Amino acid sequence: MDSQAKRAALFLLLATGPLAEVLSENVQLLTLLQPLPFFLVTITYGVPVLLIRELAIARRLNTLGLALLGLAYGILNEGVLAKTLTQPGGAPLDAFAGYGQIGMLQGGWTIFMVVWHAPHSVLYPILMCHWLFPAAADRRWFAAGRARWLLPLLLLIVVGLYALYFLNPVRSDTGMFIIYAVATLALFGIALRFCDARGASPIAIRKTTPAPALVGCGMILFYVFQLWSPGRIPFVVYLAASGVIILLLINRMRRAGWRPLPHLLLFGLGDDLTFALFSSGVCIITGRNPWEAAAAGAIFLAVFLYLMRAVPREPRGRGLGPMPSTADG
Numbered sequence: 001m002d003s004q005a006k007r008a009a010l011f012l013l014l015a016t017g018p019l020a021e022v023l024s025e026n027v028q029l030l031t032l033l034q035p036l037p038f039f040l041v042t043i044t045y046g047v048p049v050l051l052i053r054e055l056a057i058a059r060r061l062n063t064l065g066l067a068l069l070g071l072a073y074g075i076l077n078e079g080v081l082a083k084t085l086t087q088p089g090g091a092p093l094d095a096f097a098g099y100g101q102i103g104m105l106q107g108g109w110t111i112f113m114v115v116w117h118a119p120h121s122v123l124y125p126i127l128m129c130h131w132l133f134p135a136a137a138d139r140r141w142f143a144a145g146r147a148r149w150l151l152p153l154l155l156l157i158v159v160g161l162y163a164l165y166f167l168n169p170v171r172s173d174t175g176m177f178i179i180y181a182v183a184t185l186a187l188f189g190i191a192l193r194f195c196d197a198r199g200a201s202p203i204a205i206r207k208t209t210p211a212p213a214l215v216g217c218g219m220i221l222f223y224v225f226q227l228w229s230p231g232r233i234p235f236v237v238y239l240a241a242s243g244v245i246i247l248l249l250i251n252r253m254r255r256a257g258w259r260p261l262p263h264l265l266l267f268g269l270g271d272d273l274t275f276a277l278f279s280s281g282v283c284i285i286t287g288r289n290p291w292e293a294a295a296a297g298a299i300f301l302a303v304f305l306y307l308m309r310a311v312p313r314e315p316r317g318r319g320l321g322p323m324p325s326t327a328d329g
Helices: 003-021 035-058 063-081 107-132 145-167 174-191 211-217 219-228 235-255 260-286 290-313
Strands: none
Touching: 003 035, 003 107, 035 063, 035 107, 035 145, 063 107, 063 145, 063 174, 107 219, 107 235, 107 260, 107 290, 145 174, 211 219, 211 260, 219 235, 219 260, 235 260, 260 290
């Protein structure tokens, strides 16, 4: 593993957790800076996402395949570790408690959180990492040299994360764990079918516009709709509307010819930006550590605005310059 790959792996290991937990204000900024919370967030986010990224590169998965692996991670995070998918009530479920409940499973909360984790905890951090470290973006990091010995360690850590389901006696139902395992394996199996066409030539573009970032900013309306829905509309309407919106968005991206870099990264930056501001705003209004929330929101605002300006200038990756253009006709 060369220096570029080391820096990329370290970024993905350390930054993925804060990009999900602090951005959503689930973990406060000063809490994350404490040794134990920082270690736990790093292990539960960084290690699985490193493995997902390694698998995606090894099997040449496209964006949809990577997003499906993100759904599998959402099951690990919220189902196996936090166990919120079967939580009967209270924070963070609140209004989602009982909404679309199927047996022990909180249906509405499951859809909201598992789908949220796929881009925010997996897809966006990987795209950001690939833009920041383009020389290491298209190759495996743990396939050769001394780094290959890290792969079994990472796998062992993830196995340990799944084992925590039974070490924590709260809601450690074996049947639910089997459902999680089957759903995860199914998502992995489906994801492996979504591979990039080998030998496909890159498509040059003239100019990267801010349109993807603006569309990403608009995703906050989708999240507000999901948070507003419990108790106001039937669960089946919520499920159908959420699915239709996601499918229409995917179809729009495909028809527009969006690529992971720079389009989906810009979309993710816009999505992250508005969600960070929304989360910090809620904390400020409700008085939940308002100063920490404001500081976190300001940090994310500065970082995402900088990246939203930098990515169009160097759409292939930092330091690679503008995209080569094609002649008319």
